Amino acid sequence: MSLTRPDLDALPAYVPGRSVPGAIKLASNEVPYGPLPGVVEAVTSAISGVHRYPDLAAVELRGRLAARLGIDPERVATGCGSVALFEHLFRVTCLPGDEAIYAWRSFEAYPIIAATTAATSVRVPNTTVHGHDLDAMAAAITDRTRLVIVCNPNNPTGTAVRKAELDAFIDRVPADVIVALDEAYREFVTDPAVPDGLVEYGDRPNVVVLRTLSKAWGLAGLRIGYLVGSPEVAGAVRKVVTPFSTSLAAQAAALAALDAEAEMRRRVDLVVAERARVVEAVRKVFPDVPDTQANFFWLPIGEQALDFAAQCERAGVIVRAFQGDGVRVTLGTPEENDAFLGAL
């Protein structure tokens, strides 16, 4: 007899991008430029208070996020990374047997979360050009569906759905089913046809938007993300959040990072310029790289994925292989990207 659930054996573990001393890491969709100005100071000064619990409700931070977005703080929940907020969202929506629909391939945490909460995963294969098949996702909705996730831009393929198709999709989702827009990479979007979920759908009670400070805002190591939804949904998420999981340091760092928005935008612009340059060069070797709106791109090289990543590693560059499917490469500094192109 096993002490833990027997179905865990069959569950794939979350695979983090590998860090190898001395190698260039282009494997975890991080931004390569270090913490934003003011963050180290804010965290250092917060440290003297760590014998006390942080503010459970993250009132100041939620207030700041809400003010930036022009919404009521009651509509915001913070969590230990947006991945934790996804777990909470599954828990507040799905009872045993309820279905959560998401595209595949997409963010690898969705199936892990679904399998260990009550939800049943319904995976809808991506189109042949590696984007969400929103028609098929809408057609997959049943009377057991409680949650539909649209990852926009999609990790790991970088593809993004446009406003016209997302409008039509959301119109097809019943009012009692939540549409979760995973916008972890929103800050890197440059195509004006790709909708900002908060601007376009923020007033729909069944739409929630999840964002993170891990990527463009450079706080991956401190774990902080936020969810915006109706007061009802955001309140339910706050209710089930692991108490105090948004740490003191994370809250202080997030406030400082938000103060440095202009610098964040400057860094994002550098990444976006590199995206155009690097993808153009990579397409000379792999013409099928899909258009990307994120800070990474996708090499749809199927069975070659593991071998390709191993060869990059021998050349000192760590990329992320998805066995049998493809390789995701995060954009780094120009020098790091040149090292990847050299390896290629």
Ligand code: PMP
């Ligand atoms: N959503 C997507 C699509 C992601 O790629 C990630 C991070 N890999 C997350 C959510 C979670 O980010 P975090 O937990 O660091 O906020």
